[in-house]
Amino acid sequence: LAKTTQPISMDSYEGQEVNITCSHNNIATNDYITWYQQFPSQGPRFIIQGYKTKVTNEVASLFIPADRKSSTLSLPRVSLSDTAVYYCLVGDQAGTALIFGKGTTLSVSS
Amino acid sequence: GAVVSQHPSWVICKSGTSVKIECRSLDFQATTMFWYRQFPKQSLMLMATSNEGSKATYEQGVEKDKFLINHASLTLSTLTVTSAHPEDSSFYICSARGLAVNNEQFFGPGTRLTVL
Numbered sequence: 001l002a003k004t005t006q007p008i009s010m011d012s013y014e015g016q017e018v019n020i021t022c023s024h025n026n027i028a029t030n031d032y033i034t035w036y037q038q039f040p041s042q043g044p045r046f047i048i049q050g051y052k053t054k055v056t057n058e059v060a061s062l063f064i065p066a067d068r069k070s071s072t073l074s075l076p077r078v079s080l081s082d083t084a085v086y087y088c089l090v091g092d093q094a095g096t097a098l099i100f101g102k103g104t105t106l107s108v109s110s
Numbered sequence: 111g112a113v114v115s116q117h118p119s120w121v122i123c124k125s126g127t128s129v130k131i132e133c134r135s136l137d138f139q140a141t142t143m144f145w146y147r148q149f150p151k152q153s154l155m156l157m158a159t160s161n162e163g164s165k166a167t168y169e170q171g172v173e174k175d176k177f178l179i180n181h182a183s184l185t186l187s188t189l190t191v192t193s194a195h196p197e198d199s200s201f202y203i204c205s206a207r208g209l210a211v212n213n214e215q216f217f218g219p220g221t222r223l224t225v226l
Binding site: 041042091 | 214217
């Protein structure tokens with residue numbers, strides 16, 4: 001079973017900020033939280049990873065509360081090209097495989 | 111980030127034939143590689159985990175004699191779909207992890223298999 005729960009779908013308009021929240025109630029002490037983006041017929045692409053508090057890179061921010069039972073991926077000013085499926089995964093860095101949940105299909109309209 | 115490649119990117123074969131898909135880590139040594147399968151509008155499903163030089167570990171419900179995995183070197187893993195059937199048609203994605211990349215998991219671009 002996947003370790004995470006996300007909304008199945010979200011809709012947005014160009015230029016808006018999009019926040020996708022993921023629940024991971026049973027996250028382990030050694031687990032990191034990683035978000036991937038996937039376009040149709042392509043492999044998943046790494047977006048961002050964090051362990052606690054806030055992480056920001058050039059494409060997104062990741063907010064993780066102190067209890068780490070959830071996380072929120074924030075995409076600033078989305079564009080049409082951000083239409084994709086977004087997966088939230090938790091796992092350690094000891095070499096075990098990442099298990100995918102259903103992901104969130106984000107649709108951005110003009 | 112590190113790069114993982116797959117070959118071929120797509121393949122069409124006749125029912126009953128075997129197909130080999132290659133997965134390579136181009137700029138790091140992959141101590142562990144993973145194979146996933148993805149059906150249309152579904153999520154990725156882990157098929158098996160392979161460590162260099164040892165036998166692959168298959169997930170429940172995945173036939174090891176049908177999906178042969180070989181991880182002969184630290185940069186190459188192959189998945190062979192034997193006696194392919196139309197229901198094996200899917201998108202196959204590999205990924206790799208290595209100590210040099212902090213054990214992060216990098217994914218290949220995927221291979222579309224269509225069995226006629």
